[in-house]
Amino acid sequence: MNQAVEFEEMEHEIVGTVGTPLVDNPKMSTRNVDVFYGDKQAIFDVNLDLSANEVIALIGPSGCGKSTYLRCLNRMNDTIDICRVTGQLLLDEEDIYDKSMDPVLLRARVGMVFQKPNPFPKSIYDNVAYGPKLHGLASNRAELDEIVVTSLQKAGLFNEVKDRLDALGTGLSGGQQQRLCIARTIAVSPEVILMDEPASALDPIATAVIEELIDELRENFTIAIVTHSMQQAARVSQRTAYFHLGKLVEVGETNQIFTNPSHQLTENYITGRFG
């Protein structure tokens, strides 16, 4: 059968989400989320919960809306003028799109690591210290030093940079830069960390380090990670959500999704028939 026709047929099969998108006691919950870029709708009616101390992987072919969805969770989409989000998005029962919710406070609670490492062109120390300083998390220099060191330790970078905290963050290698960005994010002790393809610009060894790190961070944080690599999703996540053309197709235990997907589209994707 022609692939385009097959694709076309399957289009009609997405009527709701298959699997277990909702959990008890979610850290974040989203209901009926629609996202528009101008007149174009990018996300269609997504219902998904993030439970605490869990890594959830968002997978799907390019342009399926997984990054857009992720960026809704800390209102990063606010920076895009034409972007409009509707539906209910809750963080600990609080509506994050409510007027009373300050995006600055929200982003302190829901941190983000970006696809491309983007350290500030400042020293390693200043990179990590920026968030805590901004929010007044340290009352003196010693406390700030403490935060910087523990954050770097948690990000697994401290041993590599402890002798050159004054060196430029942009002078590190790609993998180190990304871990620096993670350290910068966890320095403000967020509750949730959003990661948008954090390892896509890195080599396999740096990727392995980051993956290990994500696994360790799960103890203290709720993590949502967008990834193109299904192996990565399988390695780091407990639950996996599959997006297709702006719709959430299937959510389930990672093991189950990769061994026994319920939806035909999911199966096609993970078996590599398209994507």
Added chain:
Amino acid sequence: MSETTQAVKKSLSRRYRKEKIFRATGMAAILVGLSFVVILFVNIISKGYPAFEQTYIKLPIHFDEQTIDPQGERDPEVLRRADYMGLVKESLREAFPDVKGRSDKRDLYNLVSKGAGYDLADRVLADPALIGQTQELWLLADDEIDTFVKGHVTHSETIPLAGNPVVTDNDGQLRITGDAVVMDSLQNSLRDLVPVEMADEEETVMLPDDGPSVLLELQGGLVRITAYDPEGVTGKVVSPLKPDATDAGWNLVLHETPEAERRVKDKTIFWVRTLESRGLVEKHFNTVFFTSGDSREPEQSGIAGALAGSMLTLIVTLLLSFPIGVGAAIYLEEFAPRNRWTDLIEVNINNLAAVPSIVFGLLGLAVFISFFGLPRSAPLVGGLVLTLMTLPTIIIASRAALKSVPPSIKEAALGVGASKMQAMFHHVLPLALPGMLTGTIIGMAQALGETAPLLMIGMVAFIVDIPQGFTDNATVLPVQIFLWADSPERAFVERTSAAIMVLLGFLIGMNALAVFLRKKFERKW
């Protein structure tokens, strides 16, 4: 060989030829441009550099108490008003005691600049103890004298002659003859100097009055040769001879430009040459050019006033245009909603950059002077007008600088919970600042070189005083250049070029600073 290979091979030589032609065209364009720049610089520098030296004449000045302060009270007001030029004239008369007659004396007094009087007054006011003393002072020479000393008046040649000439006075007509030595050297020199073919050795050659001046310096006087023949020369006295003068040397002098066509006459040149031979004429570094304002007398005019005006104007421009321009750029780039209004504003800012600058001058005249009643010719108004003119440049450059900061930096800041403002001022602005500064400096350089709008607001006025504040009357460097270029005096030509050199120096300096800042703070991601 496959078909593709063949096709590619066929087209290769044509492609390379095209590339070569393109490269050659580019090189030619650059060469043409460069050569014009070189011509410009050579022209300006060769014309302008003599202006950095000025001719001074050394004269013994007796600070006569009777002339300066007859009452002996040392009242500064009296001291200031005294006739110091009288002292200079006295000294000149003593130097050339045989100059008689009103017009001759006036010509003699004109050797020294009128500014010398002010110079003496300043000296006396600074130190009244000078009164009664006699001092040897270097006094500023008149601009015509300066021009002559620099060789711009006429091409001159001097040939020393041999022997002892015999002078006979025949009712004002002098006849100069002598022995074989005298006649030989005279005839040979004349033949070398005067471009007249002697058809016959016996013939008398007449030298017309409207031709080049052929002169004989002898016995402390000057004779203009009107005719010569194999037996001797005939001439008329320009400066009286002193037959009892002891110096035996005599010279044949030629001034190629006819006397009627130059402002420095033979007699004056003779005086200057006399002073020169006594070591009393020297070229010194032209401090006046850098310390005084404009003047009708070229030798007293300088760029200090225009430079101060330019600086004051630029300060106003910088203080206004940098914050406003950067603020507007930040707002438009980062905070303004994207709608029809901001589009309109954007288009108009770009249009503003293309508005002829004289229109800004008209605007300034109408708004700042007529409506707000700000003073005319003031650096304040000039600065306001130039701000209007510079703003688009700064806004466009600043926006480009902001755009060139990768959005990931802003996202990173927002991601850790910085507000929009904090992300802007902590991260984006520091990274964009070098670009903004570069744009601002280039805008300032533009403003420094701007003439047209300032003409409209009266900064073209003739202003002698150096402006002290933002509301004083002032002019600026480019306008000063424009004014001097318009002046007929020969001495202003070199001053024009010299002022252009100073202006170009500042412009190049500013542009170099912009390049330096860009290189220093350039960051790579």
